[in-house]
Every structure is written in C-alpha cells, then in structure tokens.
Amino acid sequence: MTVGVAVLGSTGSIGQSTLRVLSRHSDKFHVAALTAYSNAELLARQALQTSAGFVGIIEARERPNVQWHAGADCLTIASTLPEVSIVVNAVVGVAGMDATLGALRAGKRVALANKESLVVAGRLALDAARTGGGEIVPVDSEHSAILQCLAGRRASDIRRLVLTASGGPFRDWGSDRLQDATLADALRHPTWRMGRKISVDSATLANKALEVIEAHYLFGVPYDRIEVVVHPQSIVHSMVEFVDGSVLAQVGVPSMELPILYALTHPLRVEDLGIDRFDAVTSSPLTFEAVRGEDFPAFALGVEAGRRGGVAPAVFNAANECAVGLFLDGRIRFGDISRAIDAALSRAASGAGRTREELLAADAAARALVKEYCLC
Ligand code: NDP
C-alpha cells in the first residue's frame, strides 16, 4: 500500500519539484490528485505520467478532458479526498488558504509550501489541525531546517530561531538604484529558481517577513525570539539556538527537493540519490551579514504586522500580493511595492480576524487600498 498524495499547484515550481521527488519514491507514494490554475497543457502531461485519479483545473482556457474537474472548488475536493493522506499545498497566494484549512480539518498531513495560508490564517490553521487531527509539516527550506534541528525537542528548549535569507538579487544595491529596479532584475535570483511572485518577494525581502510569521505559528516562538540573518550562499538553511547556548544548523545545497521529501517522510528519512550532495570545500566560504532593514522596508512592515496580529498579517499579505501583481504587470515601480504595503497597513489593519470571513474582508479591503494608492 502506498500513501496517496494530492499536489495542489502541480504545474508550478514547487509542484513540478514535488512530482520529481514522488516519481523517485513510487514504492512509498502515489499521486492521487493534481490541480493547476490554468496551465492545461502541462497538467495533461502530468495527469498522463502520474495516472492521478483526480485532476482539477480552476480556469480552463479550453474545455478540459471530460474526466477533469473544472472550477474553484477543485482545491477543496482534492485536499479532502479519502484516498489522500498528504496534501502538498504548492499554490501561490491566499488562494491556497481554504485548502490548507480543509485538509487539516479532514485530518490530513499538509506539506506546506503555501506560506500565505499560515500568514493570513495562522490561528485558524492551528485550530483546524487540533480539531480535525491534521498536521502541518513545512516545505519552506528555512522551516524544514528548523524542524530538522528541533527533532522533537520542546518549545521551552528554544532560545532563538535564526532564519537565513539569501538577501535576494538586490543584496548589494543602494537604496536609490533599488527604486527603479526592473522586473528582469527582480526575477534574477542568485541561488533559487522559483515562481515569479516569490521571486519578487525575495527581492523586496517581504518573503522573509512572511517566513518570520510562518515560523511564529509553526513553532510557537514569540517574535522577539525570531531573528533573520543574510547568508548569500543559501547553504545554511536556518539555525536554532537552544537554552544552553548550543546552536544547531541544517546545511545542504540549495534544492527544494530535500525539504519536499522531508515533508513527506517526517520524522523518518529515506535514501534519495537524486539530490545533489553537499561538499563543504566547494561550498566555501560561508558568510553572514545583517539585514539592511532601512533599504528593504517591506521586511520590517511585515514583521511589525505579525507582531500586531489580528487582521494585520492578512492585510500585509494581501497588499503585498496585489502590489507584486501590479509590478509584474509593469504598472508600478519596484519601490512602490513597499510604499503600497505601508499605505494599506496604516489604513486597513484593525480587527481581531477571528473568522475566515473577517480575514477575507480585510484581504479585500487591503487590495482595494493598494489599487487606489497605486493607480488613482
Ligand atoms: P508558481 O507560480 O511556480 O506556481 C504556482 C502554482 O499555483 C501553479 O501550479 C499555478 O497554476 C497555481 N495557481 C496559481 N494561482 C492559483 C489560484 N488562484 N488558485 C489555485 N492555483 C493557483 O509558484 P511556486 O511554486 O514558486 O510557489 C508556490 C508556493 O510555494 C508559494 O506560496 C511560495 O511562496 C512557496 N514557496 C516556493 C518556493 C520555491 O522555491 N518556488 C520555496 C518556498 C516556498 P498554473 O501553472 O496553472 O498557473
């Protein structure tokens, strides 16, 4: 008997890496469900290769094969199918939130790449896991590293989490030059090949703020004990300092296939010869720098939104998603992304955010504010 896996967002960067990992471990896992937003061509190839029992597409440009499910509810269906035990959520943006909550309520393991789920609805996700018996295992490399360093230790053993950040393509750019950085510049990430939205998030460092909030919910550690350090080589994936002063780090080549595999097998490890091996000499030197917070304001705005809690993280996330979308469409400048987030947070960030509806209302309000700020 192999374990059934649903891959949500299978046509994206993480989705495709996940299918590569699963194909190397077909003795343990089978692909039970696949979903995409609109890339029907690639989805069709994946459906053939994996023989997935359920294939869903949200916005089919052409009429999909009759066996496919078309429509926005395909994420919810795929993530709660009885034959699915693990849901790899590799959807981008808040669009992945309901699938995370539904899968946790249905008692599934969620291998979570879609960090936006936890940022927007962290409290609801923890409640859903508690009541439904599901569990969240991170795919994000930093959080996978922390989970591996913790190896079952208690939260009270932790003094500090240290998340590493590559610094993105603009790590050594001056503030003036940054304002007008082009889309091509922003997508040229030095160490990772990723989807367009997270690549821009890495360039503004909004991604690292999302990850600080994600770490807060995953590991139950308060914000003043989560730090970020820039590590341009992306070899040390993150570190944990324990109460006795000992620091553990997880180290490896920058490849998402390892954290994806670990999210599937945690707490076990299985042999995988398909992932590049680490070589200390060729990986040298390893360097670390402080975050240049004043030049990357989206980082501080996001962490502050996390500290404020309530709807603030949802507002931060929505404002960022909306502003990044406008930047990707060539309608605003790079420097406008953080200014738009700031404007939304200063006008729309009050409310406890206890329900899904309240969080989604805050999300909608933030998007409207960003459009008004940027386009009017
Ligand atoms: P991509 O843009 O490459 O892929 C996104 C996937 O989600 C595609 O399959 C896309 O379908 C689908 N999708 C897009 N919009 C929607 C929607 N509204 N509803 C349902 N499905 C949708 O993104 P990545 O793979 O890079 O990132 C996915 C998630 O993983 C993000 O949350 C990101 O932050 C996180 N992550 C990514 C890392 C990476 O290395 N790429 C590392 C760590 C985390 P279609 O192809 O049809 O458009």
Ligand code: MG
């Ligand atoms: Mg990451």
